[in-house]
Amino acid sequence: MSIPLPLFTPRAIGFARTPFKETAQVPKGPGTKHDANGLLEILPEFEAGLTHIEGFSHLFVLWVFDHSEGFELLGAPPGEETPHGVFATRSPFRPNPIALTVVELLRRDGASLHVHGVDMLDGTPILDIKPYMSSIPVETLRRGWLEDAERRRASSGS
Amino acid sequence: MSIPLPLFTPRAIGFARTPFKETAQVPKGPGTKHDANGLLEILPEFEAGLTHIEGFSHLFVLWVFDHSEGFELLGAPPGEETPHGVFATRSPFRPNPIALTVVELLRRDGASLHVHGVDMLDGTPILDIKPYMSSIPVETLRRGWLEDAERRRASSGS
Numbered sequence: 001m002s003i004p005l006p007l008f009t010p011r012a013i014g015f016a017r018t019p020f021k022e023t024a025q026v027p028k029g030p031g032t033k034h035d036a037n038g039l040l041e042i043l044p045e046f047e048a049g050l051t052h053i054e055g056f057s058h059l060f061v062l063w064v065f066d067h068s069e070g071f072e073l074l075g076a077p078p079g080e081e082t083p084h085g086v087f088a089t090r091s092p093f094r095p096n097p098i099a100l101t102v103v104e105l106l107r108r109d110g111a112s113l114h115v116h117g118v119d120m121l122d123g124t125p126i127l128d129i130k131p132y133m134s135s136i137p138v139e140t141l142r143r144g145w146l147e148d149a150e151r152r153r154a155s156s157g158s
Numbered sequence: 159m160s161i162p163l164p165l166f167t168p169r170a171i172g173f174a175r176t177p178f179k180e181t182a183q184v185p186k187g188p189g190t191k192h193d194a195n196g197l198l199e200i201l202p203e204f205e206a207g208l209t210h211i212e213g214f215s216h217l218f219v220l221w222v223f224d225h226s227e228g229f230e231l232l233g234a235p236p237g238e239e240t241p242h243g244v245f246a247t248r249s250p251f252r253p254n255p256i257a258l259t260v261v262e263l264l265r266r267d268g269a270s271l272h273v274h275g276v277d278m279l280d281g282t283p284i285l286d287i288k289p290y291m292s293s294i295p296v297e298t299l300r301r302g303w304l305e306d307a308e309r310r311r312a313s314s315g316s
Contacts, residue, residue: 006167006168007168007169007170007222007224007283007285008168008222008254008255009164010164010165010166010168010254011165011253011254012165013245013253013254042245046231046245046253048231048232048243049231049232049243049244049245049246049253050243050245050246051231051232051241051242051243051246052240052242052243052246052302052303053243053245053246053302054302055246055300055301055302055303055305056246056300056301056302057294057298057299057300057301058294058299060258062220062254062256062258064165064166066165073204073206073207073209074206074207074209082210083209084209084210085206085207085208085209085210085211086207087171087200087204087207087208087211087217087286087287087288087289088207088208088209088210088211088213088214088289089289090288090289090291094286095169095171095204095207095286096166096168096169096171096220096285096286097166098220098256098285098286100218100220100258100288102294125165127165127254127256128245128252128253128254128256129245130245130248130258131245131246131247131248131301131302131304132294132299132301133248133301133304134260134296134299134301135293135294135295135296135299136215136216136260136290136293137293137296138292138293138295140215141215141216141290141292141293142213142214142215143213143214143215143289143290143291143292144210144211144212144213144214144289145210145213146289146291147213
């Protein structure tokens with residue numbers, strides 16, 4: 001058997017500045033609102049890649065779970081008792097430790113993006129930013145175990 | 159200056175089966191609908207990670223632009239004359255060649271996910287799958303140059 005070539009070598013295009021110094025400070029679990037503001041500081045050599053990004057109200061941010069080691073194919077998310085597959089959750093313990101967060105772009109200041117809705121730790125390496133171009137209409141979404149969890153929370157009045 | 163440690167080593171969790179054998183066959187440009195069905199074939203060793211994924215109607219698929227070499231910070235998307243920054247477009251020539259596609263999950267068949275809305279080439283390595291948990295309401299979205307392009311197309315009757 002031949003050893004497969006590496007797919008690519010990930011590099012940081014910048015780093016996030018957020019209010020969260022440790023994992024325990026990041027709001028988690030069903031119904032969580034991500035209301036924190038933060039800064040995406042893009043490295044000077046990539047600044048030209050931000051051209052016209054200010055026209056978009058929302059962005060996808062791909063970043064690295066750089067505090068997670070290894071992966072768990074099955075695990076119970078915060079507030080859940082039933083384990084779910086890693087590809088059905090936002091668990092940080094993934095075969096590729098890539099996270100995805102949708103943020104609102106408040107303003108651009110040179111190579112820095114002021115954003116709303118961060119949920120990554122301060123200093124997190126950013127891999128990519130993409131414009132949020134379209135939404136799946138909420139009424140067509142089915143959201144599996146998350147919907148069940150929200151229903152349980154609502155009926156327990158918590 | 160020290161050489162930074164690699165962030166992580168990307169690995170394929172599976173491969174996409176799609177009708178597109180070459181880049182020219184993938185529909186592109188403003189207003190494009192992605193109506194093709196495809197299969198996400200997850201490797202057997204990661205199958206447990208799909209547990210309960212069938213509860214979700216839509217998924218984020220992260221995959222590798224494995225036919226793109228190098229990156230371009232500024233480029234004009236298909237149908238555009240004005241160059242935009244790579245982080246404001248879906249260009250495949252990105253510092254990290256990671257793509258993001260939202261697909262509809264039609265059904266799961268063991269380690270294979272039948273999905274609607276693929277836009278990657280046949281054989282594309284998949285990095286991650288995440289549940290699509292919430293939508294930004296369409297009416298709150300601003301979509302920059304894409305909106306302008308759609309308006310131009312509408313008024314030219316094309």
